[in-house]
Amino acid sequence: MIQSDKGADPPDWDRKLSTATQPRNGLSQILRHVLQELSLFYSRDVNGVCLLYDLLHSPWLQALLKVYDCLQEFKEKKLVPATPHAQKLSCEVIELLRDIPNSPEIQELRQILQAPHYKALLSAHDTVAQKDFEPLLPPLPDNIPESEEAMRIVCLVKNQQPLGATIKRHEMTGDILVARVIHGGLVERSGLLYAGDKLVEVNGVSVEGLDPEQVIHILAMSRSTIMFKVVPVPNPPVNSQKMVYVRAMTDYWPQEDPSIPCMDAGLPFQKGDILQIVDQNDALWWQARKISDLAACAGLIPSNHLLKRKQREFWWSQPYQPHTCLKSNTLISMEEDDDMKIDEKCVEADEETFESEELSEDKEEYVGSDQKFFIAGFRRSMRLCRRKSHLSQLHATVCCTGSCYSAVGAPYEEVVRYQRRPTDKHRLIVLVGPSGVGVTELRRQLIEFNPNHFQSAVPHTTRSPKSYEMNGREYHYVSKETFENLMYSHRMLEYGEYKGHLYGTSVDAVHAVLDEGKVCVMDLEPQDIQVARTHELKPYVIFIKPSSLSCMKESRKNAKIITDYFVDMKFKDEDLQEMEDLAKKMETQFGQFFDHVIVNDNLQDSCAELLSAVQKAQEEPQWVPATWISTDAESL
Numbered sequence: 124m125i126q127s128d129k130g131a132d133p134p135d136w137d138r139k140l141s142t143a144t145q146p147r148n149g150l151s152q153i154l155r156h157v158l159q160e161l162s163l164f165y166s167r168d169v170n171g172v173c174l175l176y177d178l179l180h181s182p183w184l185q186a187l188l189k190v191y192d193c194l195q196e197f198k199e200k201k202l203v204p205a206t207p208h209a210q211k212l213s214c215e216v217i218e219l220l221r222d223i224p225n226s227p228e229i230q231e232l233r234q235i236l237q238a239p240h241y242k243a244l245l246s247a248h249d250t251v252a253q254k255d256f257e258p259l260l261p262p263l264p265d266n267i268p269e270s271e272e273a274m275r276i277v278c279l280v281k282n283q284q285p286l287g288a289t290i291k292r293h294e295m296t297g298d299i300l301v302a303r304v305i306h307g308g309l310v311e312r313s314g315l316l317y318a319g320d321k322l323v324e325v326n327g328v329s330v331e332g333l334d335p336e337q338v339i340h341i342l343a344m345s346r347s348t349i350m351f352k353v354v355p356v357p358n359p360p361v362n363s364q365k366m367v368y369v370r371a372m373t374d375y376w377p378q379e380d381p382s383i384p385c386m387d388a389g390l391p392f393q394k395g396d397i398l399q400i401v402d403q404n405d406a407l408w409w410q411a412r413k414i415s416d417l418a419a420c421a422g423l424i425p426s427n428h429l430l431k432r433k434q435r436e437f438w439w440s441q442p443y444q445p446h447t448c449l450k451s452n453t454l455i456s457m458e459e460d461d462d463m464k465i466d467e468k469c470v471e472a473d474e475e476t477f478e479s480e481e482l483s484e485d486k487e488e489y490v491g492s493d494q495k496f497f498i499a500g501f502r503r504s505m506r507l508c509r510r511k512s513h514l515s516q517l518h519a520t521v522c523c524t525g526s527c528y529s530a531v532g533a534p535y536e537e538v539v540r541y542q543r544r545p546t547d548k549h550r551l552i553v554l555v556g557p558s559g560v561g562v563t564e565l566r567r568q569l570i571e572f573n574p575n576h577f578q579s580a581v582p583h584t585t586r587s588p589k590s591y592e593m594n595g596r597e598y599h600y601v602s603k604e605t606f607e608n609l610m611y612s613h614r615m616l617e618y619g620e621y622k623g624h625l626y627g628t629s630v631d632a633v634h635a636v637l638d639e640g641k642v643c644v645m646d647l648e649p650q651d652i653q654v655a656r657t658h659e660l661k662p663y664v665i666f667i668k669p670s671s672l673s674c675m676k677e678s679r680k681n682a683k684i685i686t687d688y689f690v691d692m693k694f695k696d697e698d699l700q701e702m703e704d705l706a707k708k709m710e711t712q713f714g715q716f717f718d719h720v721i722v723n724d725n726l727q728d729s730c731a732e733l734l735s736a737v738q739k740a741q742e743e744p745q746w747v748p749a750t751w752i753s754t755d756a757e758s759l
């Protein structure tokens with residue numbers, strides 16, 4: 124009904140709509156017309172009209188439209204001050220008020236006009252109205268000598284933060300110069316002092332002939348403000364470099380570095396920290412912040428080149444040791460002693476239960492597991508092969524210090540934020556941890572949680588299949604020659620030898636899982652992480668760390684370790700101690716590669732944390748090496 128009536132009166136409707144753009148006849152007026160028209164239908168009691176009429180008639184809607192109209196009107200107008208001399212006007216008003224008989228209102232008005240904040244407001248108003256923003260400077264004296272250097276007087280108000288600048292004495296002239304302006308510090312934010320500026324006076328005291336330490340003492344004594352008289356550097360340096368993010372691959376402690384130009388300005392960091400490099404102008408000392416504290420003032424860190432040099436010097440200064448830890452990715456064969464150790468343990472545990480590998484594998488396919496369905500990648504021989512490699516790694520790290528690895532690697536790795544797109548393959552999930560910590564248990568529980576989403580890669584072996592085994596299910600059964608070809612062509616992520624047979628996991632086996640759209644979860648020895656760190660696999664590395672010895676004694680009461688002879692041995696105190704020692708060494712040597720650390724105390728909590736970490740790795744942005752994302756990323 125309303126529609127047909129609306130159609131019956133189009134010219135009037137159009138005219139009303141066009142008035143919407145005219146502020147004076149704005150929306151309020153249109154509303155009035157609509158209400159007039161609706162009132163005709165109101166009496167006829169047309170369906171729904173009463174409701175619409177009441178709605179449009181409501182005072183809040185009318186008020187809202189009035190506000191809208193006013194805003195429209197003022198949007199068109201250019202605001203100009205009524206007077207650019209509000210302060211003067213205010214003074215005149217105060218004078219006039221003196222002659223008028225006193226009343227409470229006049230008293231109040233006088234108080235308002237004389238209040239300091241009101242005067243300040245009027246002063247700000249006048250400054251804006253007069254567009255008079257320049258500070259008032261005294262006129263230059265006429266008799267300045269030609270040779271006089273242009274000076275700048277800089278006044279800084281001290282706060283809780285450091286000034287953020289370093290000074291040095293010029294070797295030849297003895298002048299005190301601003302050596303470095305630290306990003307984010309008071310000096311940098313003031314924009315008034317630059318590296319290279321010559322200090323002439325500090326708080327009215329001439330710095331001529333003073334040592335930098337004496338100047339710093341004057342600065343330290345200043346209370347609220349510091350006044351510098353400086354000869355400005357002719358061309359202040361401009362930092363036009365792009366911001367770079369790096370992962371620290373080594374630790375750095377400024378307190379232990381006598382070569383740092385200013386120890387207080389140093390930024391300590393630990394391997395794995397992500398740093399934002401804000402200044403690389405100096406070839407030796409860069410400025411950086413930790414991304415965990417970007418609001419902080421930057422600090423000095425050694426440049427890539429300098430830190431590498433320091434690492435090499437340190438390495439060569441150490442007494443000669445056989446650097447066994449550098450034998451990464453070579454075939455690991457156990458030394459006689461280690462074999463003996465394992466045998467002794469087993470015999471001690473239970474001589475009666477001695478069984479050969481063949482027998483035990485036939486008897487129980489998945490040692491230590493009560494799983495109800497088949498999951499690839501958990502075979503005992505494969506695990507024992509890894510375990511051997513664990514022990515060998517322990518042996519290696521006993522011989523070598525943590526600095527050994529860092530001496531050969533780059534001290535910083537450029538990183539970028541990577542967010543996996545839904546169409547991208549999943550990132551490989553790598554679990555690392557000392558033997559017995561629970562890597563296998565956690566991996567299995569994750570896969571059992573959702574076998575359609577999580578899966579292990581099927582390993583390769585050179586041993587022959589047993590009657591019940593199927594090629595490509597338990598293992599890929601290959602000849603020694605094929606296995607070695609995979610090794611030498613770098614298609615093996617890990618490999619080792621166990622009882623004369625080779626075992627390992629290939630890159631292709633991982634791809635087979637990823638190609639199915641699943642998340643591939645595998646354990647790796649820490650020294651093999653580097654092999655997996657490729658742009659195609661983009662591994663997310665989770666370190667499984669043992670909890671404290673006392674906690675583990677409690678939580679591992681019923682836990683069993685896998686051994687060479689299928690003895691479900693209970694953990695002994697030495698096993699737990701060994702696990703703790705190896706975990707520390709792994710962190711010292713390989714901590715820079717760990718994206719996440721889980722302390723495996725309560726198994727249920729650890730499983731939940733693992734699931735959450737794996738989901739975050741796939742769905743949330745993470746720092747990854749820049750080379751994984753763009754092959755032409757600039758190297759540091």
Ligand SMILES: Nc1ncnc2c1ncn2[C@@H]1O[C@H](COP(=O)(O)OP(=O)(O)OP(=O)(O)O)[C@@H](O)[C@H]1O
Nearest residue numbers: 558559560561562563564678682683723724725726
């Ligand atoms: N948080 C935990 N609390 C109690 N028991 C645990 C916990 N984590 C693991 N275990 C148990 O500890 C034993 C060893 O765990 P698991 O086999 O997973 O070790 P692993 O790290 O894979 O070592 P390896 O590489 O030598 O096989 C198993 O019996 C496992 O069930």
